[in-house]
Amino acid sequence: METSRRELAAMIALGSAGIALSSTPSPADAGTSPAAPALVHHVFFWLKRPGSQADSEQLIAGLRTLRDIPVIRRLEIGVPASTENRDVVDASYDVSELMFFDSVKDQKTYQDHPIHQEFVKSCEHLWAKVVVYDMATV
Template sequence: METSRRELAAMMALGGAGMALSSTQASAQAATPVQAKLVHHVFFWLKRPGNQADRDQLIAGLRTLRAIPVIRDLQIGVPASTEKRDVVDSSFDVSELMVFDNAVEQKVYQDHEIHQAFVKSCEHLWAKVVVYDMQVVPDR
């Protein structure tokens, strides 16, 4: 089957339009800023260091935070029994590490009623809290 010049011109025009549309969509996607993930790492020092009941109560309170939908991952832990080195600080009692899709969602978490209730019900347990918020550097 032979293709007429008119059909060939139409196919070329459609192909060109498709390429232009694809290029426009790619440019629009490239122009849209990608919000980086945010890691929220919190360290707690208890008012009564080493008190198992206080530690358990704090861990139970942290577990309630899992119900907040914007949290992508939540890990709760205690100091690990690793090699003692000058660069390792294992003086804290409990730690939690959370991952959010972006800083906006971390703010939603901060204001969420479940987080506010956790603070209200557990703040009497800790003497000190240190927070490290990290914006994830995307791979290239």
């Protein structure tokens, strides 16, 4: 029985390694794959009236208008999830948006775009605090 366990463990390890290697992009493909955006832009909003459903809905509606900006590859909008309460989880924000861009230049184009400028003008009265995390993918 011990031999078959070892053989099974070896087969699992080899199969896992094969899967990992086959799904790893080659250095030549790095940064060119459409599945790998170059920049991730994550914004967290704290409302002036925390917990206000009306303010949250208005902010979410404003964020949805940003989908019309062509350089945004993907946009996700959300609220804190009802996950396990742990010391490392900060669920104090009210609304968050997560965007993916092909380049830093595209993110700058988004910042300057009239739709984004209008969003800020029409919704900034709703938030008390905004925190942005921009990440370059590696």
